[in-house]
Amino acid sequence: MLPLSEDVLDRLWAASQRGTRQRGFVEDPVLAEADRRLNKANMTHWLVSNLHEPGRRVEPSRDPEMYIYARDLVLRGMDIDDLESWRAAQRVGWQWWIEACFAATTDHDELRELVEVSGNSMTTFVDDSIAAVATYTDDVRSELGRGAHTQRFATAQLLLEGAPISRVRAEEQLGYALTGHHVAAIVWADSEERAPHLEEAAEHIMRACGATRRLTLVVSTSSQWLWMPVRGVPPVAGIQKVLAKTPGVRVAFGRPATDVEGFRSSHLDAVAAQRLLARLRSPHVVVRYEDVYLVDLLTADLAKAEQFVANTLGELATADPVIQRTVRMYVSERFNISSTADRMFAHRNTVDRRLARAKAMLPRPLDQDPTGVDAALMLLELRQDQQPSD
Numbered sequence: 001m002l003p004l005s006e007d008v009l010d011r012l013w014a015a016s017q018r019g020t021r022q023r024g025f026v027e028d029p030v031l032a033e034a035d036r037r038l039n040k041a042n043m044t045h046w047l048v049s050n051l052h053e054p055g056r057r058v059e060p061s062r063d064p065e066m067y068i069y070a071r072d073l074v075l076r077g078m079d080i081d082d083l084e085s086w087r088a089a090q091r092v093g094w095q096w097w098i099e100a101c102f103a104a105t106t107d108h109d110e111l112r113e114l115v116e117v118s119g120n121s122m123t124t125f126v127d128d129s130i131a132a133v134a135t136y137t138d139d140v141r142s143e144l145g146r147g148a149h150t151q152r153f154a155t156a157q158l159l160l161e162g163a164p165i166s167r168v169r170a171e172e173q174l175g176y177a178l179t180g181h182h183v184a185a186i187v188w189a190d191s192e193e194r195a196p197h198l199e200e201a202a203e204h205i206m207r208a209c210g211a212t213r214r215l216t217l218v219v220s221t222s223s224q225w226l227w228m229p230v231r232g233v234p235p236v237a238g239i240q241k242v243l244a245k246t247p248g249v250r251v252a253f254g255r256p257a258t259d260v261e262g263f264r265s266s267h268l269d270a271v272a273a274q275r276l277l278a279r280l281r282s283p284h285v286v287v288r289y290e291d292v293y294l295v296d297l298l299t300a301d302l303a304k305a306e307q308f309v310a311n312t313l314g315e316l317a318t319a320d321p322v323i324q325r326t327v328r329m330y331v332s333e334r335f336n337i338s339s340t341a342d343r344m345f346a347h348r349n350t351v352d353r354r355l356a357r358a359k360a361m362l363p364r365p366l367d368q369d370p371t372g373v374d375a376a377l378m379l380l381e382l383r384q385d386q387q388p389s390d
Contacts (some may be wrong), residue, residue, distance in 0.1 A: 008096050012089045018335045019088030021264030022078045023334065027271075029278035030188045030223040032070055034065070040081050041065040041094050046125050055117050058125045060132035061235055068192065072220040074144065077153060091125050153217055160264050167260055176215035181231045183209060184254040184266035186274050188223035195222045201249040202226055204242040208234055225270075227263060232256050238287045247351030252277065253288045272275070272296050282382045294375045299356070305379060312369065313377040315361035321384060326354040326378050327366070331374045335367070 013036040017026050025031045045061035059067065073080055101114050144150060155173040158165045165176050187202050189195040196201030202224055206214045211228040219225050231275055232238075233253045243249055254263075269289035276296045277287055289296070297304040316324065326344065330351070333339040337355070341348045359366055366373060 002160055002190040004044055008092075009036070009040050009043070010046045011096075012091050015088040015092040016085045020085035021082050022073075024078060024237070025085075028220070028223075029274055030220055031072055031076070032278075034068055034220065034222070035347045038069045039089055040067045042129060043089075046093075046122060047097075050118060050121060055121070055181060058121060058128075060125070064192070066129075066132060067136050068221045070133050071140050074137050074154070074226055075132075075139040075149075075218060075220055076277075077157065077365060078152075080130075080137050081129065084220070086126055086130055090122060090351055094122055097122070117184045149218065152215075153219070156215075159260065159268060162256070162264065170260075170326075174215055176213075176227060177229065178260045178263055180229055181258050182262045182266050183228050183230050183233055184263070184270045185226040186270045187226060188250055188274070190248045190250065192222060193202050193251055194246075197246040197249055198222070199242060204245060205239065205251055208242045210234075210241055223269065227267070230256070233288050233290070236286045236288060236291070242287055244310050250285045251275075251287075252287075253290075255288075255290045255293075269293070277382070280379075280382050284382060287382075289333070292382065294371070296377045297374060298379065307371075309376045309379055311363070313361075313380075314363040316358055317376070317380065319358065319361055321381075323354050323358050324380065326351060327358045327379050327382070328374055330355060331366075331370045335370075 016035055016039055017032065020026060025035045027340050041061050041063040044171065045063065046058050049056070049058040058185075059359035067282075068081075072078075097118060098115065100116070103110060105111060105114075131357055151173050152175070154163070155170050159170060185205060187198055187205065189198055202214070202216060206212075206228055209230050213228045213229070215227040217225040233256065242248055243251065251260070252270045254266035254271075254273070257266045273287045273289040273292060273296070276282070276299065277284055279299060279302070298308055316327070326340065326346075329336070329343050330340045333343060337348055337351055341351045344351065362373065
């Protein structure tokens with residue numbers, strides 16, 4: 001029998017994502033990845049069990065992914081009654097299984113028995129797994145109760161949705177002032193093994209931003225939402241330095257904003273920044289939406305974004321990253337070569353030579369479209385293993 005390939009797992013996950021009513025599992029990269037891991041764990045468990053003990057009822061997987069999935073549902077206030085997501089993944093898994101069965105034997109009697117037994121087995125397994133998730137979520141709810149976290153999350157959701165709620169009441173429930181300046185951030189771990197470091201990372205981030213307090217919502221096993229009463233976000237390099245203490249943890253910042261609307265808008269910026277990294281499969285550890293908002297708009301259609309980069313940069317799109325960074329710094333410094341050289345710790349003549357090479361590669365003079373060139377270079381930078389320029 002053929003092994004379960006990554007392509008099949010991707011198809012299972014895609015079907016689950018299309019079928020779900022829980023949009024958070026599609027829109028939040030951390031939850032989407034948890035959904036993918038759960039699909040992989042369940043399909044692998046069912047397959048291995050059937051190969052080892054054909055025809056025997058397959059008990060729900062005891063893989064940690066099941067409990068993580070259930071906990072994330074509860075933390076985000078989601079319903080467990082999302083059968084179509086499970087059934088959509090089941091249909092894809094069943095199609096793959098049937099193709100594998102027909103490839104394994106041409107004996108009609110054997111095929112008939114195999115299809116009948118395995119069909120009942122898969123359906124029962126999915127039903128039992130749904131029931132197991134329901135049990136897990138009940139356990140998590142009992143563990144969390146109707147405590148402060150549940151109340152804070154519900155209040156934050158109302159604010160983020162723009163629902164009418166008294167500012168005074170919201171502040172009492174959140175334990176956080178909604179007047180003044182806010183910077184929102186999303187902190188998440190690349191893997192479950194790194195999740196225990198989230199709180200430490202959040203503390204480092206808060207202090208690096210110059211804050212002495214923060215509102216923290218634990219929104220999944222691997223992510224937190226933060227709000228800090230500060231006026232701005234430090235340069236990327238500074239945040240990257242403090243996060244070096246907690247490898248595998250990443251952060252996306254929203255733009256600074258004020259009052260109740262700022263509480264909402266800064267968070268939505270952070271969400272957009274996190275999704276941008278996921279969309280581009282970017283390895284960046286730190287992203288500020290103020291640096292990438294134009295790239296976010298450009299990459300709503302990735303094919304068009306690629307064409308934009310090619311048309312805007314020409315040969316510069318494949319040039320040495322040092323030359324590309326020099327151009328970005330030059331634009332940032334308002335075309336001042338001396339300031340660019342100082343920022344890059346390079347000799348003025350070196351910067352001059354790099355810019356001359358870059359200008360020769362561009363299809364149009366740099367001063368005709370500096371914003372477009374900078375945005376295209378930022379898009380390329382996000383896909384590389386380096387952090388964006390501050």
